[in-house]
Amino acid sequence: MKAEHLVEEGGGRGEWKWRRRSLWALLLLIPSTLAVETYDSVKALLADNDLFARRVAWGQSVHFGGSDWKLTDLRGAFGMASLPPDSVPVLADFSVKVGDPNLQKLWLGCKVMLIDATGRRWSPTSAVTLKAPGDVQTCTSAIFSGARTGDTLNLRETFLVPKDVTKTIRPAVGLATERPYFLLFQLERD
Incomplete structure (x- = not known):
């Protein structure tokens, strides 16, 4: 037991x-x-996601996604009749000198946007069509342009934003190969 x-x-x-x-x-x-x-x-x-801004001073060119990006203009297009009240089209123009011509890889997920002082973001719109010179492209169309090293691309994106944010918006560029970083361009008056 x-x-x-x-x-x-x-x-x-x-x-x-x-x-x-x-x-x-x-x-x-x-x-x-x-x-x-x-x-x-x-x-x-x-x-x-584009989470961390790399600030770019007005007139400065910055290497990003294998190319050198420069904001050349940001302006409103006032006086259009068929727009929602209290909204304004905004044009963002960039000059990009191509470094590495493999844009289909390096610029994948190219996103140009406007960001206001509170962090709100606007994407390009197709609701507003404005006549542009023949050599102007969008970020997406430039990817398939066949650009070579040393070429300079003129990019323009059109946005529709509320009038009250036009004083605080800043253009920004994000690329999948550079995320979570993105470029945030300052204006001449900043």
Whole structure:
């Protein structure tokens, strides 16, 4: 009888040790699993969004996505009749000197936008069509232009924004190969 009693007690202690070890293992495994899952989510967030601005002074040219980008003009196009009330078309013009001609890879996900002082963003619109010189392209059309090293591309994007933000908007450029960084251009008056 004593022998049976000792076996039961010994089995109970062994089981208790394994339960305790399993709890300690959970304390290590759960944070590790969360870290791995979070890493993938953070990596995806950073790869898909323009989060960190690289400020560019007026008139300055900056190397970005294998080419040198320069804001040449930002202006409103007032006096158009068929627009929503209290809105204004804004034209953003860039001069880009091509460095690496592989624009289909380097400019993938090219996004020109306007950002106001509170962080609101506007994307280009097709609701407003304004006549442009023949050598002016959009960011997307420039990708497929066949540009070579040393070529200078003239890019223009058209936006429709509320009149009250025209004093605080700044043009910005984001490229998938440079994300999470993007260029935020300052104006001459800044």
